[in-house]
Amino acid sequence: MAMLKVTNLNKKYGQKQVLHNVSFEIPAGKILGLIGPNGAGKSTIMKTIVGLTNYSHGSISINNQPLNRHHRKALKNVGTMIETPALYDNLSGLDHLHLYNEGVTTAAEIKQIMEDTQIEKFAKRKAKKYSLGMRQRLGIAITLLNHPKLLILDEPMNGLDPQSTHDLRDLLLKLASRGISILISSHLLDELARIADSYVVINHGRVVKQAPAAEFLNSDHQLIKIETADAQQALTALQASGLDAHINDKLVELNNTAGALNAAMVALVSANVTILNVQVASADLEESLLKLLTADNQKEEIK
Structure with missing residues (x-):
């Protein structure tokens, strides 16, 4: 009850x-x-x-x-x-x-x-x-x-x-x-x-x-979070390889789609980017909330 x-x-x-x-x-x-x-x-x-x-x-x-x-x-x-x-x-x-x-x-x-x-x-x-x-x-x-x-x-x-x-x-x-x-x-x-x-x-x-x-x-997608010595250099290398990446709190993030992790590592190594840490994790509560609110606010604007 x-x-x-x-x-x-x-x-x-x-x-x-x-x-x-x-x-x-x-x-x-x-x-x-x-x-x-x-x-x-x-x-x-x-x-x-x-x-x-x-x-x-x-x-x-x-x-x-x-x-x-x-x-x-x-x-x-x-x-x-x-x-x-x-x-x-x-x-x-x-x-x-x-x-x-x-x-x-x-x-x-x-x-x-x-x-x-x-x-x-x-x-x-x-x-x-x-x-x-x-x-x-x-x-x-x-x-x-x-x-x-x-x-x-x-x-x-x-x-x-x-x-x-x-x-x-x-x-x-x-x-x-x-x-x-x-x-x-x-x-x-x-x-x-x-x-x-x-x-x-x-x-x-x-x-x-x-x-x-x-x-x-768990309903949200998984993210690859990469810590490097130079986030902007890493972002440039990943985007040049066709990966949809962005910087969030000094980490470079991209969706964990099929083959994305391997492709990201190859791109960073080829560009001589120093990789400090790599994590694959579900979006946390803050990320999930922001995504929901962004989508809802866009609906409100259309109305």
């Missing part, structure tokens, strides 16, 4: 339609990455799901309970952090946890949440002294109160140092293993790729693609 089900969601701000028939679902214990460019509609989708803004048409259900302006009961199963956590400067982190606890989380469970989110060291300090990373950790701790079955996290890795980001990844995977469903957006695609079971790509308020992580990445 889907923990979260969004069906044909439409949203307007005045006369402007910002969401167009958005549909997706998350099974229990799975992590879904909501990705797309700024202004694509990701935060609007999240705000609509948690009832911060109403929708025009469509339906939302959480744990098989409908959610709309007349039925908010389903939200008791949801922990949410959208945008920067709103904290009270003169309250400590521990004060916040007690404030937002609705009486169903015991002192022992609050202690465990503090350990899981690693806020124990600063939990007794006032929030006005918190860094952005500290605020993010406390915000996530608050979402875990009251035993949520669904977490909705908008850019939770913002402001975290590498160790804290690693710890958050581990925490989210641990929560998913306990059966908690997670909807998460992030611009840190490399980090998202380490935890997400599936993705929904949003552009111009529409779903461009929804797919399991493995299908999303």
